[in-house]
Amino acid sequence: MIINSFAAETRGSILSPFTYEAELTLPLDCKIEIETCGICHSDIHMIDNDWRSSVYPFVGGHEIVGKVVEIGKMVGHLKIGDRVGVGWQSGACLECRDCLRGDENLCDHNKATIVGRHGGFADNIIVDSRFAFKIPENIESQFASPLLCAGITVFAALKYAGMKSGGHIGIIGVGGLGHLAIQFASKLGNKVTVFTTSEDKADFAKNLGASEVYLNPKSKNKVKNKLDIILNTTHNDLDWKYYLNQLDSDGTLVFVGVPPTPLNVHVGLLLGKRKRIMASPIGGRSTIVEMLEIASEHDIKPIIEVFKKEEINTALTKVRENKVRYRAVVDFKK
Ligand SMILES: NC(=O)c1ccc[n+]([C@@H]2O[C@H](COP(=O)([O-])OP(=O)(O)OC[C@H]3O[C@@H](n4cnc5c(N)ncnc54)[C@H](OP(=O)(O)O)[C@@H]3O)[C@@H](O)[C@H]2O)c1
Ligand SMILES: [Zn+2]
Ligand SMILES: [Zn+2]
Structure with a gap:
């Protein structure tokens, strides 16, 4: 045919x-x-x-x-x-x-x-x-x-990064993947913090289930409570040290969006609080x-x-x- x-x-x-x-x-x-x-x-x-x-x-x-x-x-x-x-x-x-x-x-x-x-x-x-x-x-x-x-990628990444319920999860980027990640994390009983570069999405993320939103976060914007998981859904080079610093002990920074440049992160940033970096395909x-x-x-x-x-x-x-x-x-x- x-x-x-x-x-x-x-x-x-x-x-x-x-x-x-x-x-x-x-x-x-x-x-x-x-x-x-x-x-x-x-x-x-x-x-x-x-x-x-x-x-x-x-x-x-x-x-x-x-x-x-x-x-x-x-x-x-x-x-x-x-x-x-x-x-x-x-x-x-x-x-x-x-x-x-x-x-x-x-x-x-x-x-x-x-x-x-x-x-x-x-x-x-x-x-x-x-x-x-x-x-x-x-x-x-x-x-x-x-x-x-989009749905399976963020759901699987959060699941294998250890998401259950009652945790605190950060989502970077509110695009196709990110807006579904906010819903999966919040509807499964987690508190959600969003990081976005788009002003209109900052308000909207709260309707989707986020309780806290940071617009264009800078190193001085420390999140109120440290996060168990941060999921990156963007394809850009961001300040990864900033995000690692927002993780709680045993926290995981998980990538589904791939930044163009290799990460430049000192192991010391992970070691003191037993943090992890991982990535997840579909x-x-x-x-x-x-x-x-x-x-x-x-x-x-x-x-x-x-x-x-x-x-x-x-x-x-x-x-x-x-x-x-x-x-x-x-x-x-x-
Ligand atoms: N691992 C996997 O298996 C898998 C599966 C599917 C997709 N992906 C990858 O995941 C990435 C996202 O896919 P998508 O379909 O969700 O894309 P998308 O709908 O275009 O969303 C990407 C988001 O990244 C943020 N962004 C864009 N430019 C930015 C910049 N210069 N600085 C910071 N943030 C920026 C934007 O969010 P804000 O406006 O909120 O900042 C944008 O909405 C892609 O690279 C895609 O290839 C991976
Ligand atoms: Zn895809
Ligand atoms: Zn096989």
Whole structure:
């Protein structure tokens, strides 16, 4: 069949219509008719080849939600008509130690939906059905899309950094990832402190569940109570010493956004209070299911701006300019 998508022809270019042929050939594959797809900042990094792994023409899109319209003959857990989501990952060996303990996202053979293959800025996609997850009925497709990358990334990072409830959590950046992190942390019973560079978001973060907000924090702005976890969702070089100083004993600074420059942090800043620095990629399959259940039960809902497919370049520009409040979602049915 012909798949109608939007592709960047060269590094950094705007997207233009691009068609390619694909058939469902493998017995565990499924074909999804796409309803909505969110725009993650990683799509921008990939359009720009920031990570040296982009292949052009490049079709981004990895916050995919749609209906299953065809299944391979060995697919047992999905049926035609199911509404499913696909995120950044669409393959793994499923046999290694990481995969066997539910950390498919750490697998050496993990495959990304938009690396070396075409993603979800399209009317249809064919993927390994084992990386397509049923969407809870009470979450509309446009609100489910951002959960598939932004949602799972922040939920898994907070979980593996030790988030429970009753803690105090800091979130740096209130973009697509950050605004969901505030909701997961606060709705699961934690106090949330936000660090932002955008004045309008400072007020808004409180509606999302933050109890304290620091606008453009400087080294003199010490947080009132020290934090157990600080999650960085930005892709910039910030004053990491400042943030490490805001952590409580045994606190963790966890990165999901990757700053361009290597960290320049003296171990002494960690040693005295047994602090940690860690980083976390997306989340494994069982964590995705857990995250979707929590979002469904706790009414964790992205705040979105919906764009028609013809408006995809306008949406990408708004993401680049940090003007989206708070996740752009493209509706491929409009
Ligand atoms: N680890 C993973 O598995 C994973 C998964 C998905 C995405 N990511 C990465 O996470 C990052 C965020 O993605 P996103 O989709 O949430 O992006 P986004 O929606 O564009 O949000 C990024 C936020 O960073 C802050 N920011 C932007 N420019 C800044 C600057 N110059 N100084 C300080 N803060 C700035 C802004 O927040 P304020 O306006 O509040 O300051 C902005 O909203 C990207 O780099 C993406 O590639 C990682
Ligand atoms: Zn993403
Ligand atoms: Zn594996």
